[in-house]
Amino acid sequence: MSLTTSSRKQGENQPDDGASAAKPPRIKIGKSSEESDKKGAHRRVKDVEICVPIVYGTIAFYLGRKASESQSHKWTVYVRGATNEDLGVVIKRVVFQLHPSFNNPTRVVESPPFELSECGWGEFEIGISLFFHNDICDKQLDLFHHLKLYPEDESGPQTTKKPVVVESYNEIVYPDPSENFLARVQNHPAVIVPRMPAGFNLPYPVSIESVNEREKGDTKDHPLSQWFMNFSEADELLKLAAARQQVQAHIVKLRRQLSVMDGPPPLLKQPTGYDYT
Amino acid sequence: MDAKDILGLPKNSITQEKKSRPQKDSQRKPDGISREVYALTGGFPPLIPAIEASQLKKRPPSDEKITWQWLPFTNSARKDNLHLYHWVRIVNGVPPTGDYSFAKYNKMWTKEETDQLFELCQSFDLRFIVIADRFPSSRTVEELKDRYYSVARAMLAARAPSPGDISGHPLVKEPYNVSQETERKRALSMVLSQTKQQERKDAEVLAEAKRITESRMVARGAEESELPVPSNAGPESAERAAIPSDTVSPSANVQHPSAAVAPSTITVDNASILASLRMLRVYLRTYALDQMVQAASSSAGLRTIKRVEQTLQELGVNLKPRVPTKAVCAEHLELRREILTLLNLQKQLQYKEAEGSSYRDGSYGDTPGTPKHLSHGGDQDRIFVPDMNFAGERIGKRDQKRKAPGRLSEAPLPAHKRPRKLKAADL
Numbered sequence: 260m261s262l263t264t265s266s267r268k269q270g271e272n273q274p275d276d277g278a279s280a281a282k283p284p285r286i287k288i289g290k291s292s293e294e295s296d297k298k299g300a301h302r303r304v305k306d307v308e309i310c311v312p313i314v315y316g317t318i319a320f321y322l323g324r325k326a327s328e329s330q331s332h333k334w335t336v337y338v339r340g341a342t343n344e345d346l347g348v349v350i351k352r353v354v355f356q357l358h359p360s361f362n363n364p365t366r367v368v369e370s371p372p373f374e375l376s377e378c379g380w381g382e383f384e385i386g387i388s389l390f391f392h393n394d395i396c397d398k399q400l401d402l403f404h405h406l407k408l409y410p411e412d413e414s415g416p417q418t419t420k421k422p423v424v425v426e427s428y429n430e431i432v433y434p435d436p437s438e439n440f441l442a443r444v445q446n447h448p449a450v451i452v453p454r455m456p457a458g459f460n461l462p463y464p465v466s467i468e469s470v471n472e473r474e475k476g477d478t479k480d481h482p483l484s485q486w487f488m489n490f491s492e493a494d495e496l497l498k499l500a501a502a503r504q505q506v507q508a509h510i511v512k513l514r515r516q517l518s519v520m521d522g523p524p525p526l527l528k529q530p531t532g533y534d535y536t
Numbered sequence: 537m538d539a540k541d542i543l544g545l546p547k548n549s550i551t552q553e554k555k556s557r558p559q560k561d562s563q564r565k566p567d568g569i570s571r572e573v574y575a576l577t578g579g580f581p582p583l584i585p586a587i588e589a590s591q592l593k594k595r596p597p598s599d600e601k602i603t604w605q606w607l608p609f610t611n612s613a614r615k616d617n618l619h620l621y622h623w624v625r626i627v628n629g630v631p632p633t634g635d636y637s638f639a640k641y642n643k644m645w646t647k648e649e650t651d652q653l654f655e656l657c658q659s660f661d662l663r664f665i666v667i668a669d670r671f672p673s674s675r676t677v678e679e680l681k682d683r684y685y686s687v688a689r690a691m692l693a694a695r696a697p698s699p700g701d702i703s704g705h706p707l708v709k710e711p712y713n714v715s716q717e718t719e720r721k722r723a724l725s726m727v728l729s730q731t732k733q734q735e736r737k738d739a740e741v742l743a744e745a746k747r748i749t750e751s752r753m754v755a756r757g758a759e760e761s762e763l764p765v766p767s768n769a770g771p772e773s774a775e776r777a778a779i780p781s782d783t784v785s786p787s788a789n790v791q792h793p794s795a796a797v798a799p800s801t802i803t804v805d806n807a808s809i810l811a812s813l814r815m816l817r818v819y820l821r822t823y824a825l826d827q828m829v830q831a832a833s834s835s836a837g838l839r840t841i842k843r844v845e846q847t848l849q850e851l852g853v854n855l856k857p858r859v860p861t862k863a864v865c866a867e868h869l870e871l872r873r874e875i876l877t878l879l880n881l882q883k884q885l886q887y888k889e890a891e892g893s894s895y896r897d898g899s900y901g902d903t904p905g906t907p908k909h910l911s912h913g914g915d916q917d918r919i920f921v922p923d924m925n926f927a928g929e930r931i932g933k934r935d936q937k938r939k940a941p942g943r944l945s946e947a948p949l950p951a952h953k954r955p956r957k958l959k960a961a962d963l
Contacts, residue, residue: 398816429820431818431819431821432818432824435814435817490858492864495864496863498853499853499868502848502851503871506851506874510874513885517881520885520888520889521888
């Protein structure tokens with residue numbers, strides 16, 4: 260697996276071009292844009308939400324015979340697409356912030372796959388900062404992940420064969436993407452773009468500098484992919500739907516009970532004797 | 537008495553005890569103060585009497601004539617000529633002499649003291665800490681500094697040909713400020729002696745304050761946009777909700793629930809949170825969900841929120857969705873809202889039942905089953921017991937126990953007609 264680590268100082272996240280994304284006016288749908296991509300960088304698309312599902316986490320192997328006091332485990336921290344597609348389409352670089360006891364604890368990964376491997380003995384919180392391409396946004400997104408080395412089940416000696424895997428699913432949401440961004444990613448497998456209204460014209464997709472020269476950045480054939488967890492929304496949706504049904508049924512019952520208490524006395528079929536004069 | 541007989545103990549010992557006890561009691565009771573007050577001090581006589589009780593009663597010496605007069609006095613410590621009056625104790629017609637007794641607390645610098653100070657300053661090269669150590673009368677470092685610098689300034693001013701000449705001199709431009717210095721040093725020592733926990737708390741508070749000011753700025757931006765949000769509810773909710781994305785940390789960090797916001801409807805809160813989310817260039821789905829959940833529970837107390845979470849757990853739902861997609865988050869939010877509604881309804885029902893039962897108990901005597909509702913306690917907290925067909929059992933139970941209001945006008949049913957309690961055999 261390709262690993263690129265460098266110890267560049269964090270903070271060099273200024274946009275390369277001078278174009279700052281000032282607050283742009285909303286565009287009207289249907290306006291055809293033959294303008295240069297510069298305008299497309301500023302024009303934003305209202306009501307279209309771009310979503311990038313990601314999974315981030317750690318996989319840690321016990322080193323067994325090769326373990327030493329200070330290096331008992333080999334672990335990898337990473338951010339991957341939830342369907343293992345190439346995240347390089349949106350992410351420019353990822354900065355992993357390690358425990359200060361590591362040499363150069365700020366590790367910058369400039370290209371996908373965005374991962375970092377190290378050896379150590381201790382569990383700690385890893386800071387993961389995502390930086391996006393210039394046509395997307397200049398704000399970074401921060402995640403935190405607790406590195407787990409030791410399995411829950413403490414019984415028995417540690418095995419070198421089965422790693423300790425902890426992954427978290429999340430989605431990056433871009434609520435009002437720029438036209439350029441949208442044009443660039445709308446057909447990319449890593450990105451979820453809703454259906455565009457008919458007649459919507461986007462500028463011709465402009466590729467970013469390094470995209471073409473890059474090697475493939477997806478994690479489909481990643482050496483660790485056998486350990487990747489599955490995140491299916493179907494299970495959760497089912498459970499939620501069932502729970503909602505239960506709650507709704509309960510609500511109906513309670514409402515009925517309350518109305519019975521509040522309302523007039525129920526109709527009794529027994530003749531009271533006073534109705535007939 | 538009989539017990540003693542049985543045991544074969546002598547009978548007289550009881551009466552002996554009774555007699556000795558009252559004596560002991562009166563021995564314990566102190567003179568001069570009530571028993572209860574005495575008990576407050578520990579109930580035992582002190583090892584050494586602080587003040588002799590006898591002294592307290594006979595104090596004024598018989599050969600002295602004591603009178604009190606309302607006389608004027610002056611205070612040498614004051615700069616103004618304030619004349620006040622107070623009661624003065626006159627012994628044999630002779631008023632007391634001397635300055636106002638509290639004047640001595642005004643820290644006066646005698647020439648002698650000042651000379652000593654300057655000598656020390658000379659020999660110790662203005663090292664005030666050393667000087668303070670060697671100074672004969674106890675003065676704080678700040679007092680010494682203040683005296684030295686003010687005298688030096690006065691001398692400078694006196695020797696200078698004109699005031700303008702010395703205006704640039706540091707002694708004049710930045711005069712020593714005693715109160716500020718004292719305060720600064722006190723604050724420094726406090727910071728130094730802070731424990732790690734206090735440090736952390738302070739950092740948290742500062743971070744929170746920073747977040748609030750930043751979100752206020754975003755909210756101001758949200759106000760200026762064309763979103764149709766009512767002005768008084770919108771900015772406040774946006775304030776609470778909008779946190780710039782560069783401080784987003786969804787899973788690990790603790791959410792800081794902000795202070796109470798002015799009451800507003802749920803839909804308004806939701807709209808303003810959606811608005812503020814749209815203002816962000818990028819955010820995480822879990823962050824958005826957290827904001828919406830917070831908004832939904834903004835009107836609920838802490839206990840209600842805990843009950844919502846308990847209910848979620850009983851239903852087998854993760855408090856934070858494991859796969860937070862857009863659809864899952866929407867469902868999760870709706871579920872939470874529905875649970876809130878459910879809890880509110882339950883509460884309403886409880887109140888109604890409480891009202892109803894007290895009414896019925898008052899006027900109609902025997903009403904089987906109702907008091908038990910109120911003492912359900914733990915039962916009522918659990919709405920969804922796992923693996924239980926609550927639709928059949930629990931609600932059925934309630935229905936059977938509670939009587940319809942129509943019954944109020946009739947006599948209570950005879951036992952065989954009353955709804956019978958659910959028995960194990962029924963299941």
